[in-house]
Amino acid sequence: MIDPVHLLSVAREEAELGKAEGGVPIGAALFDTDGVLLGRGHNRRVQDGDPSMHAETSAFRNAGRRPHYRDTIMVTTLSPCWYCSGLVRQFGIGRVIIGEAATFEGGHGWLEENGVEITLLDDPACTALMTEFIRDHPELWFEDIGVPTER
């Protein structure tokens, strides 16, 4: 049986790792539909100077090559941005479990319209992580989502 709260705890551990490294505190993990972990990762923009490594993409990368991803579940601490929502749609990932969408709402509504099962947990710990980060590092946050800021 899949316990969304347990799966989210793995993604949240990744977000906490990212925070401890001075990075954007967003974490993700890819599981199969039996709940077996395939890959986990976190945002690595700061750590690797790599703007392409959003949390979901990082977890997907760490899961590695598979014939397809139809039987997988993406778990993420934050509503997936368009980039990572596009990943879910392109690779046919069937379900997305989301920690919170209060601090940022990406494309999860679009995914739901396109047949992806969405579970939004409204997790206070995930919301607190992002609220604190956006307050303390607004320029880094807006860089991470491609939004120009006044200097």
Next chain:
Amino acid sequence: MIDPVHLLSVAREEAELGKAEGGVPIGAALFDTDGVLLGRGHNRRVQDGDPSMHAETSAFRNAGRRPHYRDTIMVTTLSPCWYCSGLVRQFGIGRVIIGEAATFEGGHGWLEENGVEITLLDDPACTALMTEFIRDHPELWFEDIGVPTER
């Protein structure tokens, strides 16, 4: 002045590199609106065992961190899949120059609806690269776009 055909030639060189390495022959490059190259790359699924490195994502990665990407042009040999279309939308990339959309049509129509300038070149060399690849390596191609195949 931007010459789309010249910019495409850089992406096509990347696709040819990918082909020579035994990889999926799709290339991309990110330029600024003055035509200055910011980053170039190609699909690295086979080379790195990395399903997240589609050509556009690879070029974006190699361009590195920027405050924002509003003043950039993504050039790709093939219509961007949903994953890479999501990248363009999320990071506010203003223009996409595409080699061909005959062998695969991703999200470029969706990008156009969302205000991205699309230039589709119908380049015969790009079409030939993909036609040959899909003919010779169908399982690798369908794996790359997340489509299950019968074994």
